[in-house]
Amino acid sequence: MKLTDPVIKAAKPQDKAYTLSDGEGLALHIQPTGAKWWRFRYRFNGKPGLLSLGTYPDTGLKAARLERDRLKDLVKQGIDPSQNRQEEKLIAKIVSENSFEAVARQWWKDWRSTRTERHAEYVLRRLEADVFPVIGNKPVTDITTPLLLMTVKKIEARGALDIAKRALQTCGQIMRYAVAHGLAERNPAADVKPADALKSAKKTNHARLSAKELPELLRLIDAYDGQPLTRLALQMMAHTFVRTSELIGAKWEEFDLEARQWRIPAERMKMREEHIVPLTDQSLAILEDIRKLSGNRPLLFPSERGEGKSMSNNTLLYAIYRMGYHSRMTGHGFRGIASTILHEQGYPHDHIELQLAHAPRNAVSAAYNHARYLEQRASMMRDWSKYLDAVKAGAKVTPIRKTA
Numbered sequence: 001m002k003l004t005d006p007v008i009k010a011a012k013p014q015d016k017a018y019t020l021s022d023g024e025g026l027a028l029h030i031q032p033t034g035a036k037w038w039r040f041r042y043r044f045n046g047k048p049g050l051l052s053l054g055t056y057p058d059t060g061l062k063a064a065r066l067e068r069d070r071l072k073d074l075v076k077q078g079i080d081p082s083q084n085r086q087e088e089k090l091i092a093k094i095v096s097e098n099s100f101e102a103v104a105r106q107w108w109k110d111w112r113s114t115r116t117e118r119h120a121e122y123v124l125r126r127l128e129a130d131v132f133p134v135i136g137n138k139p140v141t142d143i144t145t146p147l148l149l150m151t152v153k154k155i156e157a158r159g160a161l162d163i164a165k166r167a168l169q170t171c172g173q174i175m176r177y178a179v180a181h182g183l184a185e186r187n188p189a190a191d192v193k194p195a196d197a198l199k200s201a202k203k204t205n206h207a208r209l210s211a212k213e214l215p216e217l218l219r220l221i222d223a224y225d226g227q228p229l230t231r232l233a234l235q236m237m238a239h240t241f242v243r244t245s246e247l248i249g250a251k252w253e254e255f256d257l258e259a260r261q262w263r264i265p266a267e268r269m270k271m272r273e274e275h276i277v278p279l280t281d282q283s284l285a286i287l288e289d290i291r292k293l294s295g296n297r298p299l300l301f302p303s304e305r306g307e308g309k310s311m312s313n314n315t316l317l318y319a320i321y322r323m324g325y326h327s328r329m330t331g332h333g334f335r336g337i338a339s340t341i342l343h344e345q346g347y348p349h350d351h352i353e354l355q356l357a358h359a360p361r362n363a364v365s366a367a368y369n370h371a372r373y374l375e376q377r378a379s380m381m382r383d384w385s386k387y388l389d390a391v392k393a394g395a396k397v398t399p400i401r402k403t404a
Contacts, residue, residue, distance in 0.1 A: 003028065005061055008036065026068040028056060038064045040071055044080045051081055098183050100143055100174070101136035107177040116267060118245065123170060130155050130167055140178040145188040149197050156198055165194040208333025209325070211341050218392040220323045230319050232290050233301050233311065237331055239283045239385050241338040241356065243270065244313045244331035250300045252291075257284065260378070275357045278378035280385035338384065347380055355380065 003022040011020060013034045020028045029037045038053035053059060053067050071081040104127055112120035134151045135143060148171050155164035172189030179187050209217060218238060224231040237247050246264050255262050262277040269275050279287070290300050301311040316331045335356055342352050355377050 003061060008056055008061065011036070022061075022065070024068060024072070026053075026064060028064075040068050040081075042071065042075055042081060044075055044082075049080070049082050051085065098139055098141070099136060100138050100140050101132045103140050103178050103183055104132070104136075104174045107174045110177070111173070114272070126163060126167065127170065130163065131171065140175065140184045143175060143184070143188055145191045148189055149192065152198065161199055164198050168192075168194050168198070208336040209329050211337065211344075214337055214341075214388075215391040215394065217323070217325070217329065218388060222392070224319060224323065226319055226322065227304070227315075229290065229293050229301055229311070230315055232286055232293070233316055234319060234331075236283060236286050236290070237316070237334050238388060239280060239286065240277050240381075241335045242275075242277060243335070243357075244316060246275075247331075248301050248311045248313060248316070251298050252300065253298065255279075255287065257287070260284065269357060271357055273357075276374060276377075277355075278374070278381045280382050282385040282389065341387070342380065342384065348376075351376055351380060 003020055008020070008028060011028070011030050013030060013032050015032060017029055017031050019039075020030065022028065025041045027039050027041070029039055031037065036056040038056065038059055040051045040053055042049050042051075051071065053064050056064075059067075074081050074084055105124075108120070108124055108127075115123075131151055134154065135147055138147070148168065151171070152164045152168045155167055168189060172187060175184060175187040175189050178184040221231060221234045221238070224234070233247060237244070240247070240262070242264070246268060249268055250262070250264075254264060257279070260279040262279055264275040264277065266272050266274045287300075294300055294302060299308075299310050303309040303311055313331065320326075320329050320331070339352055339356060343349065351373050354373060
């Protein structure tokens with residue numbers, strides 16, 4: 001007699017396991033614990049075989065019968081169901097180990113060693129948010145150009161054009177890694193460039209004030225009534241015009257106050273090269289005030305939350321907003337202001353670019369190292385600090401002295 005759901009539900013556990021047959025090799029084994037297991041018995045090449053088909057009610061009666069019928073068809077085709085299941089598990093394991101996500105995470109582990117921790121973590125977060133949910137479970141061998149384009153087009157559709165472009169580039173790196181390690185035969189991302197498939201995004205510069213607005217900003221920074229360390233961080237940024245991440249991650253061990261130098265290590269620099277910032281009288285005075293507040297902690301600007309982390313870049317941005325410069329100025333804006341004014345005052349372009357730690361622009365710049373023109377740069381920075389003090393005080397400033 002065929003089984004029915006009421007019969008199965010009514011079956012109670014006994015002292016010993018027993019079986020309810022549904023026919024054609026399918027039976028339900030009732031365990032003393034109450035567990036109800038589906039079993040399929042068959043013969044292949046004269047030898048008996050037994051497979052588990054799951055438990056009831058997770059696997060219902062109808063599903064168990066469908067699976068039994070599928071396995072019977074395999075036997076008719078000359079395929080051992082047990083061997084077939086082992087092969088399917090092996091294939092699934094290979095697919096899992098060579099899925100796009102698995103390969104991407106292995107690529108990331110190797111790739112991250114030459115990047116800053118912050119940048120590496122950002123790339124992984126973007127993959128987890130935008131790429132893995134779409135193609136992460138697909139074998140790298142199944143990744144095609146249309147599939148990659150569909151993935152980045154979804155990112156583009158929400159207006160994140162730059163993220164879409166970077167996602168396509170990152171996927172290309174991952175697929176090159178797969179090819180190099182024998183996990184895929186070709187890189188489908190090589191067939192298309194971001195500009196071929198994605199909309200062009202209008203390039204915008206970081207918001208910054210004009211030189212005429214700088215004096216008022218400096219005065220508002222001095223009068224800032226928020227956290228003292230935030231005020232000192234903004235003052236330090238104005239005098240050194242380093243990147244926000246370079247400032248908030250600063251450690252006391254990087255400073256040689258006697259030599260009047262701040263040496264930012266390569267691993268914290270965008271260009272992956274050590275950067276020297278000459279310290280002026282004004283920046284040294286700011287550092288003295290910072291020391292009084294940060295004490296013996298390794299970071300100049302520790303987070304208020306503790307945990308050994310540095311101040312957030314948003315802390316500086318929100319402070320600038322509080323002073324009335326929302327959407328008009330950012331921490332990065334100090335770099336643009338300094339570059340504009342110093343160029344207008346006639347300082348050599350290469351000296352300014354080197355102090356900004358920009359990427360080399362030509363063969364001459366490429367020959368520079370982090371210590372080239374250090375004396376001239378130190379003089380330029382001294383003049384810059386004097387210029388800031390003068391305009392903040394409202395003085396009519398004559399052109400600051402040009403360096404040779």
